[in-house]
Amino acid sequence: MTKIRTRYAPSPTGKMHVGNLRSALYEFLIAKHEGGDFMLRIEDTDQERFVEGATEIIYRTLEKTGLVHDEGPDKDGGYGPYVQSERMKTGIYMKYAKELIDKGEAYYCFCDKERLATLKTEIVEGKEITVYDKHCLSLSKEEIEANLAAGKPFVIRQNNPTEGTTTFHDELYGDITVENSELDDMILIKSDGYPTYNFANVVDDHTMNITHVVRGNEYLSSSPKYVRLYEAFGWQVPVYVHLPLITDENHKKLSKRSGHSSFEDLLEQGFVTEAIVNYIALLGWSPEDNREIFSLQELIEKFDYHRISKSPAVFDIVKLRWMNGEYLKAMDFDAFYEMAEPYLKAALTRDLDLKKIAAMVKTRIEVFPDIADQVDFFEKLPEYDTAMYTHKKMKTTAVSSLEVLTEILPVLEAQEDYSNDALYQTLLTYVEQKGCKNGYVMWPIRTALSGKQMTPAGATEIMEVLGKEESLKRIRKGIELLSAAL
RNA sequence: GGCUCGUUGGUCAAGCGGUUAAGACGCCGCCCUCUCACGGCGGAAACAGGAGUUCGAUUCUCCUACGAGCUGCCA
Numbered sequence: 001m002t003k004i005r006t007r008y009a010p011s012p013t014g015k016m017h018v019g020n021l022r023s024a025l026y027e028f029l030i031a032k033h034e035g036g037d038f039m040l041r042i043e044d045t046d047q048e049r050f051v052e053g054a055t056e057i058i059y060r061t062l063e064k065t066g067l068v069h070d071e072g073p074d075k076d077g078g079y080g081p082y083v084q085s086e087r088m089k090t091g092i093y094m095k096y097a098k099e100l101i102d103k104g105e106a107y108y109c110f111c112d113k114e115r116l117a118t119l120k121t122e123i124v125e126g127k128e129i130t131v132y133d134k135h136c137l138s139l140s141k142e143e144i145e146a147n148l149a150a151g152k153p154f155v156i157r158q159n160n161p162t163e164g165t166t167t168f169h170d171e172l173y174g175d176i177t178v179e180n181s182e183l184d185d186m187i188l189i190k191s192d193g194y195p196t197y198n199f200a201n202v203v204d205d206h207t208m209n210i211t212h213v214v215r216g217n218e219y220l221s222s223s224p225k226y227v228r229l230y231e232a233f234g235w236q237v238p239v240y241v242h243l244p245l246i247t248d249e250n251h252k253k254l255s256k257r258s259g260h261s262s263f264e265d266l267l268e269q270g271f272v273t274e275a276i277v278n279y280i281a282l283l284g285w286s287p288e289d290n291r292e293i294f295s296l297q298e299l300i301e302k303f304d305y306h307r308i309s310k311s312p313a314v315f316d317i318v319k320l321r322w323m324n325g326e327y328l329k330a331m332d333f334d335a336f337y338e339m340a341e342p343y344l345k346a347a348l349t350r351d352l353d354l355k356k357i358a359a360m361v362k363t364r365i366e367v368f369p370d371i372a373d374q375v376d377f378f379e380k381l382p383e384y385d386t387a388m389y390t391h392k393k394m395k396t397t398a399v400s401s402l403e404v405l406t407e408i409l410p411v412l413e414a415q416e417d418y419s420n421d422a423l424y425q426t427l428l429t430y431v432e433q434k435g436c437k438n439g440y441v442m443w444p445i446r447t448a449l450s451g452k453q454m455t456p457a458g459a460t461e462i463m464e465v466l467g468k469e470e471s472l473k474r475i476r477k478g479i480e481l482l483s484a485a486l
Numbered sequence: 487g488g489c490u491c492g493u494u495g496g497u498c499a500a501g502c503g504g505u506u507a508a509g510a511c512g513c514c515g516c517c518c519u520c521u522c523a524c525g526g527c528g529g530a531a532a533c534a535g536g537a538g539u540u541c542g543a544u545u546c547u548c549c550u551a552c553g554a555g556c557u558g559c560c561a
Contacts, residue, residue, distance in 0.1 A: 011561050046560055113559095129487075129557060155559055173491070182489055182557090190559040197561045221490040221556045244492080251553065279498095282510095286499055290509045309499080312554065316497050319511040329524075364523045374522095394521085424520075442520035450521085458520035 004036030005211045008062075008069070009201070011043040012054035015262035016061045018315055019216065019246045019254050022280045026243060027214045028067040029281075029303040036211075040072030041204060042083040045194045061263050065277050066296045079208040084200050093195035096203050096233070097156045097188050105232035106188055109136040109157045110147050132157065132185050156189040158199075160228060168227040170220070170240045172310055178224045186225055198222070202229045205238060214241040214305075217312075241305055244284045245312040254315060261315065270367030272331075272339070275324040283313045293326060325366035336362055343371040348379050356465055360456040377450040378465060381474050384451035386485040389478075394439035401444035402482040405475055408445065412475065418468045423460035448478025 008024040010016070016024075031038040040062065044050055062069060071077030081087050100106035109132075119130050137159060139147075147154065160183040167177040188199035195203070205213055219226075220242045230237045246254050254261045266276050274295065281299050282292060285308045294302065328336060337358045344354045361374050376382070389401035396404075408430060415426055431441050446459040449471060455462060463471040 009561090013561080043561070049560065131557085176490070178489070184557080187559050192559075194559085196559070201561090216555090216561095217491070218555050218561085224490095242491090245554070247554080249497080253554075282498065284498090288500090290500080292498095292510060311492050313499090314497055316511070319498065322511055325524095361523095363525095391521085427520080438520060446521055452521085454522035456522075458522095460520065462520095 002211060004031050004034045005039065005209055006031040006036065006214055007039045007041050007205070007208065007210050008067075009041040009043050009204075009215075010058055011046065011049065011197075012051060012058065013046075013049045014051050014054055014057075015264055016057055017254055018261050018263070018266075018280055018283075021061065021065070021263050021276075022246060022283060023214065023216060023243060024062065024067050025065070025277060025281060025299075026241075026285070026303075026305070026308070027212075028069075029299055030212055030214055030241065030305045032300045033303045033305075037070040037077070038067070039077065039079075039208070039210075040069040040082065041208070042073060043197060043200065044083060044085045045088070045190075045197065045200055047085075047192075047194070057264070064273055065263075066273075084195070084204070087200075087204065088194060092207070093189060093200060093203055094193070097195075097199070100158070100188070100229075100232055101156065103232060104159065105229075106156050106158050107137050108139070108144050108147070108154050109185075109187075110139075110152050110154050111135055112153075134159075134185060137185075153191045155187045155191050157185040157187055158225065158229065160185055160225070166224040166228055168223050168237065168240065170223070170242050171305065172241060172308055173220065176220070176223070178221075183225050183228070186222075198225065199229070202226050206230070206233070206235045210238055212239045212241060214243065217242050217245050241308070243308065244310055246280075246283055246315050247312050249314055249316075251312070251314065266320075270343075270369045271320065271324045272327050275320065275327040278327075279320045279323050283315065284309050292323070293330075321366040328365060329363050331362075333359065333362070340368060340371060343368045344375065347372045347375050350379060352378055352465055356461075357456075360461065364456050374456045377452050377455065378462075381449075381477065382451040384447075386481050388447050388451075388453060389444055389482065391439075391443050394443040395437065396440055396443050398482055398485060400440065401447070402479065402486065404441050404444045405448060405479050405482070408441070409472070409475055409479065412463075412468075412472060415468075418464055418471070420460050420464040423463050427460060444478070445475065448475045 006027040008027050010020055010024075028038045030036075040058070042055060042058070059074070069075065071079060071082065073080075073082040076082075081090070087093070097106060101108070115135070116130065116132075119133060136157075161180040164180045165177050166180055166183065167175055169175050186198050187196050189195055204210075223240060223242075227237055248254055248261075263276065267273070277296060278292075278294055278299075281294065281303075285303070285305075287294075287302050287307070337355060340358045340361070341354065344358060348354065348357070357375055357378065361371055364374060365371055386398055389396060389398050408427070411426060411430065415423070417423075427441055427445070428438075431438055434441070442459045446455060446462065449459060449462045449466065457465070466474070
């Protein structure tokens with residue numbers, strides 16, 4: 001069996017969106033699962049849409065996600081160049097286009113915009129539907145020569161038959177057959193000399209020995225035209241794997257405007273790379289068992305592309321958040337701290353034990369920005385309503401809380417050891433004396449310390465972090481507020 | 487409009503002629519607990535509709551509906 005070669009062929013037009021990333025991931029996995037090669041090819045044949053820096057984003061993203069390419073512009077594997085604009089300079093596309101012309105499978109077209117405009121047949125949903133009428137196919141050799149000699153702008157179009165059908169096979173979708181009359185004579189070479197995606201893609205995939213063409217579903221309906229190109233050249237048609245679309249919650253194709261769907265945006269929102277990769281791997285593919293958490297290495301082992309689904313998948317940020325939380329919980333503490341520290345520092349300016357706080361928060365957040373809301377009370381006691389002291393389950397009321405706080409204050413004032421363990425012992429002793437439930441005592445103290453309904457830690461842990469002075473200050477404040485309210 | 491593809495709970499999905507139709511996220515309830523979270527247990531929630539084929543269809547075929555993609559000198 002020949003070695004599998006797949007490719008990720010993005011056009012450098014901006015950020016890498018989740019759909020792009022998933023294509024790259026699947027292309028990588030399909031190759032690596034079989035010990036094949038994965039390559040990167042930059043498709044920059046549209047100079048107008050080229051965005052400065054976009055190529056760098058592609059490199060950075062592939063590197064960060066671990067989708068290491070075996071060949072690419074920066075890693076010559078003998079099939080270069082790997083950038084289409086550079087390939088064009090070698091004359092490769094024009095050479096093959098001419099070969100097609102010689103075979104009668106393509107032809108020069110000198111039609112200008114004005115003539116094309118007369119072809120407009122109908123307008124559907126604001127878009128003009130034009131079908132080229134093969135006008136230039138009937139040009140004589142002499143006319144063509146004359147036009148060329150006169151320097152008249154031209155394009156080269158594919159010459160598709162008007163009768164019969166074309167069938168191609170997709171690994172996921174099976175055989176797809178279309179009437180040749182539906183195939184319009186698409187442009188192969190643009191008037192600026194650049195090849196269109198349609199042509200460059202076929203030429204490059206063939207000349208770079210790509211065995212499995214893996215790409216988005218949006219190419220499914222134009223694939224018959226590509227297959228005709230392969231056949232016209234007499235080249236072996238590659239294995240096709242068309243991937244289902246990823247949509248937003250409204251089932252619309254993920255768009256830049258719907259926001260936050262690019263890989264970089266997700267990182268900014270506090271997601272970790274591994275979780276993002278893991279999540280998108282499951283968007284359109286599932287393993288044989290029920291497992292959901294996979295490292296890249298494990299994905300390589302398990303990824304059988306025949307299990308890719310055919311229907312589109314909705315990108316669910318809520319589930320991604322859950323998965324990210326799973327990754328944070330499983331993360332080694334030092335690694336977690338390193339990533340959490342900037343968020344901690346942004347939220348806390350006092351001198352507090354950030355590591356202790358990080359540990360508290362680790363199992364309680366899904367993404368890093370969640371930290372702010374969790375720890376804000378350490379920084380500053382918020383304004384709070386004394387109604388919070390009344391808690392049904394804890395059987396506490398404003399009156400009972402005032403009593404507890406008043407009784408415990410001198411004890412805490414006398415206490416020297418403000419470690420969690422020591423404080424906890426002290427409070428338990430008090431609970432025993434009183435003969436009440438833990439919560440009856442803990443709730444009012446925690447409330448006074450935090451001013452919040454919920455905190456990432458219990459009363460004694462909070463005191464440990466806050467320290468004696470601040471803890472007492474907050475408890476006195478609680479007594480003051482309760483007294484005033486009663 | 488034409489062509490192509492798709493359609494299992496709100497979402498991701500398993501299923502590939504016979505099942506009480508998995509599992510996960512989310513949601514709800516209970517337990518655990520120094521509040522919340524974590525963790526544990528449980529619950530509500532689905533085969534788009536209609537014809538066939540078959541002893542039997544979620545699984546196969548056709549039609550309809552809905553959705554999406556393409557219909558660019560964009561990829």
